[in-house]
Amino acid sequence: MRRPSPLPTTPPARRAAPTAAPQPEPVAPPRVEPPVRDPEPAPEQVTEVIEPSRPGRLVPFAQPVAEVDDVEPGERTPDAEGDRPLGLRDVWAAARARRRALRREVRRFTVRQRRRRYAWLASLAAVVLVGLGAVATAYSxxxxxxxxxxxxxxxxxxxxxxxxxxxxxxxxxxxxxxxxxxxxxxxxxxxxxxxxxxxxxxxxxxxxxxRTPVGVVSTRGGFSLVDAAGVVLSTSEKAPEGYPVIEATGGAGSRAFRAVGAVYRSLPADLRTQVTAMAATTPDDVTLTIEGAEVVWGSSDDPVEKARVLQALMIATPPSEADEYDISSPDAVVVR
Missing domain, CATH: 3.10.20.310 (membrane protein fhac)
Structure with missing residues (x-):
């Protein structure tokens, strides 16, 4: 059955200064005409009765309520769904939705940190790849x-x-x-x-x-060319020319021999070629033979000063005019 719909009313007037409230004018009720009967039966008609409303008042409009008969069998209403008890599946779905929301928030607040981590990982991977490539190439x-x-x-x-x-x-x-x-x-x-x-x-x-040869050592097999450490470089029946003959107590490898080798290697090139023999019984009494004159060198200490003094003495007194140069003490030399 259709319910009558209300007519629009006039909005209330704006309030004026406080004066005497106007009295509403009486409204005459609508005149209802008596129904006219037709010779033929007509379909049922519904007459809407419109009640007059007072000016300044709104008539409330009520939402039509569905009849019980209008609800289909098996249809679920909102009130019925709200009253349904929560089950385990609902709790699991809510927890899952909460976890998803939490993950979204974490990703949103850590995006810059994740970008830095990815950049470091990419750099490290590039270094590792370059290193592996270099190693593989080097061993190929x-x-x-x-x-x-x-x-x-x-x-x-x-x-x-x-x-x-x-x-x-x-x-x-x-x-x-x-x-x-x-x-x-x-x-x-x-x-x-x-x-x-x-x-x-x-x-x-x-x-x-x-190895630098320093002299020749006489052995049973002939003459051996040796270096300052006493290592035999070659052996021949005759003494090689251009190297002095060395006589050291204890033979090659002894302390006296090493002192002779150290003195020979410290000599300037022009003096080294003039030495024809070298001898030592101890590391502190090395003697040289230069063009027939004997040079008492002493120990292998201070070789540069001794070589300078010897060159000066040989210029002042050539070896042909001297039998011995004693330079064991460079500050007090003796020429005989």
């Missing part, structure tokens, strides 16, 4: 030894040294074994020390420092 056949260069040889045969080191060819530069190189150079007495240098991509450089 691209950097294997294919050429061996020997430097610093004078009396030593360079070709023989390169042939002795040929076993290192094909080995990556980073894997060259220094002990294997040492074992190959042990067979060359003239080698005093050496160093290895890798020149990428495929060259191995070996720098050799040869």
């Amino acid at each position: 056949p691209l950097f294997a030894v294919s050429k061996i260069t020997v430097l610093g040889t004078d009396r030593l045969d360079r070709g023989a040294v390169e042939q002795a080191l040929a076993g290192e060819k094909g080995t990556p530069l980073a894997l060259v074994d220094s002990s294997a190189v040492k074992a190959a150079l042990v067979g060359f007495p003239l080698v005093e020390s050496y160093s290895i240098e890798a020149r990428p991509p495929q060259e191995l450089v070996v720098r050799i420092i040869e």
Whole structure:
């Protein structure tokens, strides 16, 4: 059944100054005409009765309430849903929604920190990749030894040294074994020390420092050329020319011999070529023979000053006019 709808009313007038309230005018009730009967039956008509409303008042409009018969069977109303008891599934869904909201908030407030972390991780990964690439390249056949260069040889045969080191060819530069190189150079007495240098991509450089001969030592097998440490460099039946004959108590390797070698290596080049013999019984009584004159050198201390004094004495008194130069004490020299 359709309910009558209210007519719009006139909005209330704005309040004026406090005066006597006006009396509402009486409104005459509407006139209702009596129904006219038709000869034929007409459908049922509903007459709407409109009640007059007073000016300045609004008639409240009531929302039509659904009849019980208007609700379909099985249909759930909002009131029925609000009254439904919560179950375990509802609690789980609420907890899951809360966790998702918390994760969203955490991600929103830590976005800058995560960007810095990603930047550090990317940098670290780049460094690791570069390092692994460098190591892989260094140990690959691209950097294997294919050429061996020997430097610093004078009396030593360079070709023989390169042939002795040929076993290192094909080995990556980073894997060259220094002990294997040492074992190959042990067979060359003239080698005093050496160093290895890798020149990428495929060259191995070996720098050799040869031993310096200081004199000749008489042995049962002939005359041996030795260095300052007493290492025999070569042996021959005749004494090699250009080197002094050394006589030291205790033989090669003794303290007296090492003192003789130290004195010889400290001499200037022009004096070294004039020495024909050297002798010592102790480290403190080294003597030299220069053009027939004997030089009492003493110990191996202060060699530079002693060499300067000896050169001055030889200029003042040539060896042909002197039998002995005693420079064991540079401050008090004696010429005989």
